[in-house]
Amino acid sequence: MVNFTQKLKGASEANQSLVSIGLDPDPELMPRVGILEFNRAIIDATSDVVCAYKLNLAFYEALGLEGLRALEKTVEHIPGAIPVIGDAKLGDVGNTARMYAKAIFETFGFDATTVNPYLGYDSIEPFIEYQDRGVFILCRTSNPGALDFQSLACSTGGETLPLFELVALKAKKWNRGGNVGLVMGGTYPRELKRIRELCPGVLLLIPGIGAQRGDLANAVRWGLDAERKAIFSSSRQILYASKQMDFASASRSAAERLRSEINRLKG
Amino acid sequence: MVNFTQKLKGASEANQSLVSIGLDPDPELMPRVGILEFNRAIIDATSDVVCAYKLNLAFYEALGLEGLRALEKTVEHIPGAIPVIGDAKLGDVGNTARMYAKAIFETFGFDATTVNPYLGYDSIEPFIEYQDRGVFILCRTSNPGALDFQSLACSTGGETLPLFELVALKAKKWNRGGNVGLVMGGTYPRELKRIRELCPGVLLLIPGIGAQRGDLANAVRWGLDAERKAIFSSSRQILYASKQMDFASASRSAAERLRSEINRLKG
Numbered sequence: 001m002v003n004f005t006q007k008l009k010g011a012s013e014a015n016q017s018l019v020s021i022g023l024d025p026d027p028e029l030m031p032r033v034g035i036l037e038f039n040r041a042i043i044d045a046t047s048d049v050v051c052a053y054k055l056n057l058a059f060y061e062a063l064g065l066e067g068l069r070a071l072e073k074t075v076e077h078i079p080g081a082i083p084v085i086g087d088a089k090l091g092d093v094g095n096t097a098r099m100y101a102k103a104i105f106e107t108f109g110f111d112a113t114t115v116n117p118y119l120g121y122d123s124i125e126p127f128i129e130y131q132d133r134g135v136f137i138l139c140r141t142s143n144p145g146a147l148d149f150q151s152l153a154c155s156t157g158g159e160t161l162p163l164f165e166l167v168a169l170k171a172k173k174w175n176r177g178g179n180v181g182l183v184m185g186g187t188y189p190r191e192l193k194r195i196r197e198l199c200p201g202v203l204l205l206i207p208g209i210g211a212q213r214g215d216l217a218n219a220v221r222w223g224l225d226a227e228r229k230a231i232f233s234s235s236r237q238i239l240y241a242s243k244q245m246d247f248a249s250a251s252r253s254a255a256e257r258l259r260s261e262i263n264r265l266k267g
Numbered sequence: 268m269v270n271f272t273q274k275l276k277g278a279s280e281a282n283q284s285l286v287s288i289g290l291d292p293d294p295e296l297m298p299r300v301g302i303l304e305f306n307r308a309i310i311d312a313t314s315d316v317v318c319a320y321k322l323n324l325a326f327y328e329a330l331g332l333e334g335l336r337a338l339e340k341t342v343e344h345i346p347g348a349i350p351v352i353g354d355a356k357l358g359d360v361g362n363t364a365r366m367y368a369k370a371i372f373e374t375f376g377f378d379a380t381t382v383n384p385y386l387g388y389d390s391i392e393p394f395i396e397y398q399d400r401g402v403f404i405l406c407r408t409s410n411p412g413a414l415d416f417q418s419l420a421c422s423t424g425g426e427t428l429p430l431f432e433l434v435a436l437k438a439k440k441w442n443r444g445g446n447v448g449l450v451m452g453g454t455y456p457r458e459l460k461r462i463r464e465l466c467p468g469v470l471l472l473i474p475g476i477g478a479q480r481g482d483l484a485n486a487v488r489w490g491l492d493a494e495r496k497a498i499f500s501s502s503r504q505i506l507y508a509s510k511q512m513d514f515a516s517a518s519r520s521a522a523e524r525l526r527s528e529i530n531r532l533k534g
Binding site for chain 2: 024026056058059061062063064065068069072089090091092093094096097099100102103106107108116117118119120121122123124138141142143144145146147148149150152153154155156160163166167170
């Protein structure tokens, strides 16, 4: 079976793209169509310009069983060659984490997921054990609250580093199978640079470059790994490019623009 | 409308109990019945000996749509006077956190939930804004991995404290509406004592006292708030007291034993 890393490489090279579209359907921002219809139209219009799709589970869970049915159908609709990231930011104690890993990778069938590091290794290990799947550990997130704890100066083993840097160093250590990456908000280029210095090889999932107004030039400059790869994820800027019935073609145009801009910056 | 705190107080006093049963149905450990049937039997047998029920979403999500349907029906089956905690440990950026808060409190109808602090205030605020619901912020969890990050010595404003203590102090500050509590594993009595010193008034949700073998005497000694209340949550020790068809009455006996033991220690 093709693992996540190979699948990502394949899609990225075939589509010449480092763009992931966040399929986060928000009824208040969407045109007046059902969310499954919306997602299918977006996927049909963009599947040759992306390297991945990312589904944030919140937007589906908020709609209850109907939303989760739409999530399942959306995952089914995505062409098999494009990896699908289930963005759930989970973190729970060992035996519960195993249940979540089963839910994400087996029940929903995602190729990769995001996890929260606060509970430590035994909360992440059950995900990493799925060696054909990708696990992105939250490191420095793109929101204002990231400052509350992630940047605190922490001491361990004689060293003092910001918490998110210690998370990155642990992730590097836990990445024995090559399937562990980090989530780094595109809104903090200085921190991106620092992570790139600490972990030159690690794959980054970089949200916050669209509606959250990250600095794209610096995100590309520091975000790429040794193979000049990263996943730049945009949701609102692409999904809601138009609220009219031309929304799918408008999304395609927005995704193409972002792809070109990243490829130009990447050089 | 009765808010979470009042509902908890009502149930706790009516049932003379600080015990919450974690309804975490694991098909590998359960007798051979469906999970909804299992949950209903446990609820029917125990609803007069508990102060709350806690559902960990992992166990339902692992079973896909069928599991989530069972979750909805389980919540419906719990008597209205008993508060129900949706244990999801969520944490996401602001606009996504709002979607999760909607899912937990409106779609699934939980009275309270657990959240992860790693993303900071804007990831927690949308939950706290539901002033009639309870929000338990993960502080020191009951698992071995808690040591990886939660106990790191962190510096801020001239003070150096373990990360989980800084989380507790922030939670205290964020608790303007009186609906914020903390999750403190029963496996770490020294840390419980410390939290009790820092935040004498805060309500604690204390898992890890059953199968995870916390020290119950110290958990009761240090876990109670100013009103001598706390929520002691046990899942496996109660749910799987018997694997035979007498499982419900065996669970009741286990819950009664735990209730008595806590009440005796509470004095």
